[in-house]
Amino acid sequence: MTTEVDRAHHERPFDRFVESLRKEGTSFISPKKFADAFDVQVQDLAADLRVHRNTINTHPASPRIQRFLRDTLKLLSAIDEIHNDMARSKSWVRNHPIPPLGHNTAWDLTLNGRADDVVAYLESISDREWMKLTADLLGVRFYSVPALK
Template sequence: MSSIAFSAVLESAREAGTSRFSATNIADALDMQYQDLATLAGVHRNTLRTHPESPKLQAALRDLMRVLSAAAVVQPDTQRAFFMLKNEPIPAFRHKTLLQLVQEGRAEDAIDYLESISAGFSG
């Protein structure tokens, strides 16, 4: 799985037969508990299953996939990008992870950070 392209990750995150993301597919790909993904999105855990079309849920999943897309540029190995997203503390953000930034509604900050790294900025 580590060598698959981000486009394959993106496709696997899609809910079959729709144009929306599947929260359960994303949680499974990232090895996250459904409750943790629901918390990240700011929705009840049951929303993932009973109302996957929820605008709040879909917006959070889009932000998460946008950050993952930027992470894939920095770290093309999918498993390492997933690890970086979930676990790597970022000193510039008080040692929060990219996932924590997404949860705080700071996807743009996370993307800006990743783009600065891919451009060669260090620090």
């Protein structure tokens, strides 16, 4: 029998983050909590989603809103596999241009229904590219060392 202590011990910080976004008493993600977590004003989130700002409050379970929130969490889950620093991961999603995907950010690509392309990119990059991405997430400079002959 699994106890609450056992579950807490095996739960990733990412899982706690996702649970913190859930709207109390429902199965959907709270757009307000999501906006707060990403340091985005609710009206800016509404503008990004191309919905009226009141829609966030009056219809938070809207399929369009929930799809974006879930897809963004899917990206964070993939990034969590690289590095489990939620603040840096959220910053990467919002701000880091991805050259093979037209130098768009993961946020912009997700807004345009391309979250799966970002996940595919994360799953396909080489070890060297992973190291560069990890360095970016850590905020350090990546230096490539030539192979010895």
